[in-house]
Amino acid sequence: LIFLIAAAGVSCARLFSNPIDDLAKTAPAELVKQMTLEEKVGQLIHIGMAGKAMNPALKADIEKYHVGGVILFEINLGKGPEIKALTDSIQDVESKSPNAIPIFVSIDQEGGRVVRVKDGVEQFPGAAAIGQTGDEAMAHDAGFITAQDLSTLGIPFVLAPVVDVNNNPANPVINTRSYGGDPNLVTRMALAYASGVMDASCIPALKHFPGHGNTGTDSHTSLPTVKQDLAQMDAVELVPYKEGIKRGFPVIMSAHIVFPALDPAEPATLSPKILKDFLRTKLGFQGLITTDALEMKAVADRYPPPVLARKAFTAGVDVLLLTSSGERTRLMFESLVDGFKKGELPMQDLDRAVERQIELKIRAGLFHKYKMNRPAWSTNVQEAFQEREEAQKKLRSEIAARYKDGLNRTISRASISSLRKAYNGVGQRADAKLFLRSPASVQQAQELGLEKQVTVSGFPVGSAAAVIAGFCRPGAQCPATVLVELA
Secondary structure (H helix, E strand, O other): OOOOOOOOOOOOHHHHHHHHHHHHHHHHHHHOOOOOHHHHHHHHHEEEOOOOOOOOOHHHHHHHHHHOOEOOOOOOOOOOOHHHHHHHHHHHHHHHHOOOOOOEEEEEOOOOOOOOOOOOOOOOOOOHHHHHHOOOOHHHHHHHHHHHHHHHOOOOOOOOOEOOOOOOOOOOOHHHHOOOHHHHHHHHHHHHHHHHHHHOOOOEEEEEEEEOOOOOOOOOOOOEEEEOOHHHHHOOOHHHHHOOOOOOOEEEEEOOOOOOOOEEEEEEOOOOOHHHHHHHHHOOOOEEEEOOOOOOOHHOOOOOOHHHHHHHHHHOOEEEEOOOHHHHHHHHHHOOOOOHHHOOOOHHHHHHHHHHHHHHHHOOOOOHOOOOOOOOHHHHHHHHHHHHHHHEEEEEEEHHHHHOOOOHHHHHHHOEEOOOOOOOOOOOOEEEEEEEEEEEHHHHHHHHOOOOEEEEOOOOOOOHHHHOOOOOOOOOOOOEEEEEEOO
């Protein structure tokens, strides 16, 4: 059994043992042939849910629309055992289907300020702090532990890491979710984290393509435009994606952003020029493309759900990600089914999209875990999954032994400087950004000799470096701390 372990530069194609790899290559097409049109269309749609337990509305949507996935948010999550009971119940509904396909349960668990699961998963600093360490092994190990804990709770689809380059200090949505302002640093650290996720047999998603780091607006509330030319994008935003594609990472999430250099009319999520012509043909990505949430105003305010679903699929996406369920799901599902029946949407693209998703569900071990092995799998495959689990247990023990004070604390200490003690500044570096806890911290930094040419960004109490580094929770009284990012 071959694993990536800590070698972030090794091809992800080596992640799985041969029996699993062979099955993942051959079984999807056979399974798709057995599916009805409605079952295939359902795989395209991932939905959200209300409450913390299985409910009649969610059960009805899974049964009627055969959804491919369910995304969870903090509002859906209780204690660890409650989360596990919820994910098991989601799979149990689908397991009763004649052509049962496991459901991808996904979550945004980036660390730092974007954390959904609070119980049952070890907590880590966010990307900005991890990036500051410059240590790929730490990034890998944080990704591995996070993903393994999530997998234990029944959540194998990790909507991370952010590979956006933080090259706009005014960015209201990415900023400290990025590993840094240097595209090479972002590439090294983000892909090391993603390798860790895959070593835990989970699926990472590189986001948000082609890049959300240079926006001055939030795509949750409006439609951003990035007016860089292609040469500028190639030198910055696209660097992590090109390397990620080269190494074989399996999923990319699209951004709801207009990039006039590639398509002046439509945001990336809805643009065949960006997803089909550029991402697939020009950059060579053949993995799974998922949208960002389709309720976000950047796209939801432009088109009604039936039109939005068709435009996203036509653009080249494999998964339409919703954060809700019910009427919006129905409208999108019926629009897509109708489009395929009338020949307005290409059936071969539907089959390929479903095959990509089933392949990842096999690789993540979901058919094996939830006993949906169709057709019957060989003893070699079952043994390979068991061997993989044993290797992961061993790696977890090695990581625990490697960090005597714990990985969280090790990253935190390596990434920030406390202003409660002498602070010597950053020398003559003009390309540094400092993320401070509050205006009082800004004043304290200046009193301690912070250079004027350094960009200073103030954040509310409990939301900047101290929280990023895991020293306190949002809203708590945090130590006065500063996170220095050197571009």
